Amino acid sequence: MNTQLNDVSDGPQDPHGTTGWITTPVEADLLRGALEVERTARGVLPHRLPARARSQFPDPYLATVETQPSGVRLAFRTRATAVELDTLRTKNAYRGAPPRPDGLYDLLVDGRPAGQATSNGGNVLLVDMSTGSAEFQPGPVGTVRFDGLPDRVKDVEIWLPYNEVTELVALRTDAPVEPAPDRGRRVWLHHGSSISHGSNAASPTTIWPALAASLGGVELVNLGLGGNALLDPFTARALRDTPADLISVKIGINIVNTDLMRLRAFGPAVHGFLDTIREGHPTTPLLVVSPVLCPLQEDTPGPLAPDMADGKLSFRALGDPAEVAAGRLTLTVIRRELARITAERAADDPYLHYLDGRSLYGEADHAAFPLPDRLHPDPAGHRRIGERFAELVFAKDGPFGAR
Structure with missing residues (x-):
């Protein structure tokens, strides 16, 4: 144990008039779940894709979702009883739709939930879903505060909002901090769509990958990228180059709802994606997960279009089921192809596994927890998944079971 954690500091007065605060620079060693940390004029910005990947497809939407820090958390050891984090958030809003709730910060103390908070201030990105245009409205830095923490040395995690770009400006505590120690847990690297990103979940630790990681006793690196699980080669290279003990890729829903490719292109693209991952992780357990149930696109091709008919954001599919015979993709077709591809590859790759997404969320689950916008699960659905x-996966005899 670093003895400096027992020191008392008479630091400078903080912006709220409290004395005794210690300001600790936010560096990469205090962050988990980010692939890269960019230094900005104010502080640091966590990234979930490396700069090389970002440069190969400089799309504003991808730039937004990869900087929304799903699964990213500050992790440090301290005996502080109060913590303040200055952040500059960028919150999405949709023209014509009700305001979205503020993103939540989840506090864990020694791995257990210990509080939630929101930031104030911040920027707003106002999106017009009908045209795809966006208006940026700048705002001030805000502050997140947690107090009443137990007065003992403890491990603290602050999970950042999965749905707000979050620039970290300053970390203040009333006792010194040091990076949280390595607990020797396996690292699970996951890639998927907006459901893996967290859409409609209650908070950052209740998105389904975070829940599964907690139950499985692993460290999560979440490359769930809303709208961007598209078999991009730069994403495959990011997965290849990221250290991990376990890897999963959830493939399909974005391919269908963007109407990105036809059946002829899909199979080779899946093979190429998996080949690239295997270049860096030849014997790592690798799980391919097909889409969860989504009645909207089970048998109807994309693309999807926003539907604001009832004043709430929902979606509708524009494709014609009759065109499936000509190679248009649906979730049913995607599952069939993924099962075939993984079965063929597994003959030479004993560490490759397949999971039908409907075993995570199927017909009975949809009846119990229907998709509120016809596309994404609600908080109860995230918990079920x-x-x-x-x-299924972290069980002793599962693909990621401890061996």
Whole structure:
């Protein structure tokens, strides 16, 4: 144990008039779940894709979702009883839709939930779903505060909002901090769509990959990228180059709802994606997960279009089921192809596994927890998917079971 954690500091007065605060620079060693940390004029910005990947497809939407820090958390050891974090958030809003709730910060103390908070101030990105245009409205830095923490040395995690770009400006505590120690847990690297990113979950630790990671006793690196699980080669290279003990890729829903490719291109693209991952992780357990149930696109091709008919954001599919015979993709076709591809590859790759997404969220689950916008699960749906994944995948005899 670093003895400096027992020191008392008479630091400078903080912006709220409190004395005794210690300001600790936010560096990469205090962050988990980010692939890269960019230094900005104010502080640091966590990235979930490396700069090389970002430069190969400089799309504003991808730039937004990869800087929304799903699964990213500050992790440090301290005996502080109060913590303040200055952040500059960028919150999405949709023209014509009700305001979205503020993103939540989840506090864990020694791995257990210990509080939630929101930031104030910040920027707003106002998106017009009908045209795809966006208006940036700048705002001030805000502050997140947690107090009443137990007066003992402890491990603290602050999970950042999965749905707000979050620039970290300053970390203040009333006792010194040091990076949290390595607990020797396996690292699980996951890639998927907006559901893996967290869409409609209650908070950052209740998105389904975070729930599954907690139940499975692993460290999560979440490359769930809303709208961007598209078999991009730069994403495959990011997965290849990221250290991990376990890897999963959830493939399909974005391919269908963007109407990105036809059946002829899909199979080779899946093979190429998996080949690239295997270049860096030849014997790492690798799980391919097909889409969860989504009645909207089970048998109807994309693309999807926003639907604001009832004043709430929802979606509708524009494709014609009759065109499936000509190679248009649906979730049913995607599952069939993924099962075939993984079965063929597994003959030479004993560490490759397949999971039908409907075993995580199927017909009975949809009846119990319907998709509120016809595309994404609600908080109860996220919990169901996370618990099922842990039961099926992290079980002793599962693909990620401890061996």
